[in-house]
Amino acid sequence: MYKDLLCLSQHRQATLQELSGSVTGQFYTGHMMLDSVLNMMFQQAQDKHISLSVDIDSNFWTNISSYLDEEELAHVIADFTQNAIIATQNASVKYINLCLLISANSKPSIQIADSGSPFPPIVLNALGVSRCSQHLHEGGSGIGLMDIWTLKSTTKATLLIEEYPSDAKYTKCIHFIFDQKNRYLIVSPRYKSLSTQISRRDVMIMSPQD
Numbered sequence: 001m002y003k004d005l006l007c008l009s010q011h012r013q014a015t016l017q018e019l020s021g022s023v024t025g026q027f028y029t030g031h032m033m034l035d036s037v038l039n040m041m042f043q044q045a046q047d048k049h050i051s052l053s054v055d056i057d058s059n060f061w062t063n064i065s066s067y068l069d070e071e072e073l074a075h076v077i078a079d080f081t082q083n084a085i086i087a088t089q090n091a092s093v094k095y096i097n098l099c100l101l102i103s104a105n106s107k108p109s110i111q112i113a114d115s116g117s118p119f120p121p122i123v124l125n126a127l128g129v130s131r132c133s134q135h136l137h138e139g140g141s142g143i144g145l146m147d148i149w150t151l152k153s154t155t156k157a158t159l160l161i162e163e164y165p166s167d168a169k170y171t172k173c174i175h176f177i178f179d180q181k182n183r184y185l186i187v188s189p190r191y192k193s194l195s196t197q198i199s200r201r202d203v204m205i206m207s208p209q210d
Contacts, residue, residue, distance in 0.1 A: 029056065033074040041081040050085060050094040059102040067108065067155050067178045079147050080112040080174060087116030095169060103177075113173035118163055121197035124186060128152070129200070148176070156182040163188035 027038040038054060045052035064073060077098065084096045099111040128149030152159045160175035163186075184203045188194055191207045198205065 027054070031061075031070055031073075033070050034077065037074045037078045037081075041078065041085070044082075045085055045096060048085065048089045048094070050088050050096055052081070052085075052096045052098070055097070055099045055101075057100060057102045059106075060100040060108050063102055063106050064100075064108045064178070067157070068151075072151065076110065076148060076151055076176070079145075080110065080176075083145065084112050084114040084116065088114045089116075091116045091171075093169075097170070108178050110176040111173055113170040115170050116172075118171050118188075118190075119161065121194055124161070124194065124203070125198045125200060128184070152176070152184075153182070156180045158183040158185060160185045160187065162186075163190065165189055 027035045027042070029035055029038070042052055068076070081096070081098060088094050088096055093115050095113075095115040097111075097113045099109075099113075101109050101111060103109065123145075127145055148159070151157070155178060158175070158177040158179050158181050160177060160183075162173045162175060164170055164172065186194060186198075186203060186205045187208055187210075188205070189208060191205050195205050
């Protein structure tokens with residue numbers, strides 16, 4: 001199953017275009033609200049010495065309109081990126097990468113990877129059920145995660161939280177896949193310990209080798 005998910009949301013370099021804004025902070029996607037959010041997030045990241053890069057598949061725009069309008073898209077990207085900035089601001093290495101992708105079967109997805117701390121089990125267990133944040137003392141409120149969950153439910157998207165080994169560039173990546181399967185999935189090297197700490201029935205926890 002994990003390999004199938006990666007096929008849905010993999011980073012396909014051949015069809016991605018790197019935005020000049022990842023270097024200059026001036027984003028021109030042709031979508032005004034999204035450009036405004038990206039420019040604001042870039043400035044916030046820069047102020048905290050975080051490297052924020054953005055990749056967009058040009059085919060993403062054709063397919064995402066079936067699921068989100070421009071305001072909703074800008075909102076969820078703001079939530080994703082703001083959470084990543086808060087998670088990364090005190091890390092020893094500070095990287096965030098936002099990708100707007102389209103899969104081989106035309107399913108759009110939003111992905112954001114960061115080098116910040118992983119989600120505590122209590123946050124993964126409470127996600128979408130109650131307001132939760134691992135960074136309450138750093139400006140986090142948990143509202144963004146609740147908004148993301150609400151959008152997941154209304155669009156029936158799959159929310160995949162992928163965690164990486166300790167020697168990887170990124171700590172984690174959140175995949176928001178518009179496949180109309182309405183799933184909550186966690187893929188993590190710590191899947192054994194998470195399985196004992198997360199009690200909810202609507203989450204599937206997997207090993208990266210599955």
